[in-house]
Amino acid sequence: xxxxxxxxxxxxxxxxxxxxxxxxxxxxxxxxxxxxxxxxxxxxxxxxxxxxxxxxxxxxxxxxxxxxxxxxxxxxxxxxxxxxxxxxxxxxxxxxxxxxxxxxxxxxxxxxxxxxxxxxxxxxxxxxxxxxxxxxxxxxxxxxxxxxxxxxxxxxxxxxxxxxxxxxxxxxxxxxxxxxxxxxxxxxxxxxxxxxxxxxxxxxxxxxxxxxxxxxxxxxxxxxxxxxxxxxxxxxxxxxxxxxxxxxxxxxxxxxxxxxxx
Numbered sequence: 001x002x003x004x005x006x007x008x009x010x011x012x013x014x015x016x017x018x019x020x021x022x023x024x025x026x027x028x029x030x031x032x033x034x035x036x037x038x039x040x041x042x043x044x045x046x047x048x049x050x051x052x053x054x055x056x057x058x059x060x061x062x063x064x065x066x067x068x069x070x071x072x073x074x075x076x077x078x079x080x081x082x083x084x085x086x087x088x089x090x091x092x093x094x095x096x097x098x099x100x101x102x103x104x105x106x107x108x109x110x111x112x113x114x115x116x117x118x119x120x121x122x123x124x125x126x127x128x129x130x131x132x133x134x135x136x137x138x139x140x141x142x143x144x145x146x147x148x149x150x151x152x153x154x155x156x157x158x159x160x161x162x163x164x165x166x167x168x169x170x171x172x173x174x175x176x177x178x179x180x181x182x183x184x185x186x187x188x189x190x191x192x193x194x195x196x197x198x199x200x201x202x203x204x205x206x207x208x209x210x211x212x213x214x215x216x217x218x219x220x221x222x223x224x225x226x227x228x229x230x231x232x233x234x235x236x237x238x239x240x241x242x243x244x245x246x247x248x249x250x251x252x253x254x255x256x257x258x259x260x261x262x
Contacts, residue, residue: 001033001035001037001038002031002033002034002035002038006031007038007041007042007045008045009031010027010030010031010034010038010042010157011042011045011046011049011157013027013030014027014042014046014144014157014158015046015049017101017144017145018101018144021098021099021100021101022101023101023102023143023144023145023146023147024144024145024146025145025146025149026145026146026149026150026151026154027039027042027145027153027154027157027158028151028153028154034153034157035153036152036153036156038153038157039152039153039154039156039157040156040157042156042157043081043082043156043157043158043159043160046159047082047084047159050084050086051084055084055085055086056084056085057082057083057084057085057227058083058084058085058087058088058227058228059082059083059113059223059227059228059229059230060080060081060082060083060212060216060223060227060228060229060230061080061081061082061083061139061160061162061165061229061230062078062079062080062160062201062208062209062211062212062229062230062231062232063078063079063080063081063155063160063161063162063232064077064078064079064152064155064232065078065201065202065205065208065231065232065233074151074152077211078202078208078211078212078232079152079155079156079160080160080212080215081156081159081160081161081162082159082162083162083165083228083230087140087162087163087164087165088164088165088166089140089164089165089166089258090166091166091168091169091256091257091258094259094260094261095140095164095240095258095259095260095261096260096261096262097240097241097242097260097261097262098262100140100142100163101142101143101144102142102143102147102148102239103140103141103142103163103239103240103260104140104141104142104237104238104239104240105138105139105140105141105186105237105238105240105246105258106138106139106141106233106235106237106238107137107138107184107186107194107196107233107234107235107248107250108137108138108139108201108205108230108231108232108233108234109134109135109136109137109179109182109184109198109201109205109231109234109250109253110134110135110136110137110165110167110228110229110230111127111131111134111205111209111228111229111230111231112131112132112133112134112135112167112171112226112227112228113130113131113132113223113224113225113226113227113228113229114130114131114132114133114225115129115130115132115225116130116222116223116224116225117130117209117210117213117222117223118213118222119213119214119216119217119221119222120214120217120218121214122210122213122214122217123210124204124206124207124210126210126213127206127209127210127213128174128175128206131174131209132171133171133172133173133174134171134172134173134174134177134179134253135167135168135170135171135172135253135254135256136167136168136170136184136248136249136250136253136254136255136256137165137166137167137168137228137230137248137256138165138166138246138248138256138258139162139164139165139230139233140162140163140164140165140166140240140258141161141162141163141237142161142162142163142164143155143158143161144158145158165228165230166256166257166258167228167256168248168254168255168256168257169254170253170254170255172252172253172254174206176252177252177253179198179204179205179206180198180199180203180204180205181197181198181199182197182198182234182250182251182252182253183195183196183197183250183251184196184197184198184234184235184248184249184250184251185248185249186235186238186246186247186248187246187247187248187249188238188244188245188246189243189244189245193238194235194236194238195234195235196233196234196235197234198234200232200233200234200235201231201232201233201234202231202232205231205232206231208231208232209223209229209231212229212231240260241260242260242261242262243260243261244259244260245257245259245260246258246259246260
């Protein structure tokens with residue numbers, strides 16, 4: 001467990017790394033004793049800083065939602081990060097790679113909430129009832145930790161390695177699609193580079209959203225109407241470089257586009 005002063009130092013280091021595009025060494029090495037509680041507190045310090053500067057909360061993302069990733073990190077549950085208004089990108093506006101340290105993209109089925117989710121005891125049925133629509137999404141992830149050399153504490157402190165997100169224009173009612181069997185394909189510059197199915201996320205992405213609601217309940221926080229929840233990627237992350245043009249296509253859900261420039 002770290003002291004409050006050390007947590008503030010770690011948060012400041014991550015904020016500087018993001019601002020200057022100069023990744024820092026793994027936090028677990030710089031701050032021995034870093035645990036999951038410390039990491040979430042460090043994440044919140046930087047979220048509060050951005051909120052004070054005028055950003056608003058658009059939603060949240062779930063990370064480590066595949067069993068393989070959890071095993072690699074040595075954990076038995078997912079993690080989460082915040083989606084803020086200054087993280088939203090647009091399909092028709094190229095993203096500058098130089099604004100990030102080492103950007104990658106992931107394809108996800110986004111949940112757009114129409115009503116708040118219950119916290120403690122939230123079930124999959126609660127999630128389906130509260131979800132106004134699902135939408136095609138690409139999450140832009142980045143690591144302010146050098147060389148993506150991360151373990152669980154590093155990524156949680158670094159806002160679960162989240163940096164941006166974009167939603168496609170289509171909206172589909174949850175009842176109109178089998179959320180466990182949505183096939184998705186990611187094409188980069190005309191060539192398919194990844195594919196996956198929505199049940200790669202804890203067997204059902206709805207399960208990840210319910211987990212997030214229950215997790216937040218322990219902090220006295222609820223997921224609100226209008227929030228976007230990204231439950232986890234259906235495939236491995238793909239590096240993004242200047243000139244890359246990505247389109248993710250989802251069976252029964254539409255598509256979403258994201259491009260990168262210098």
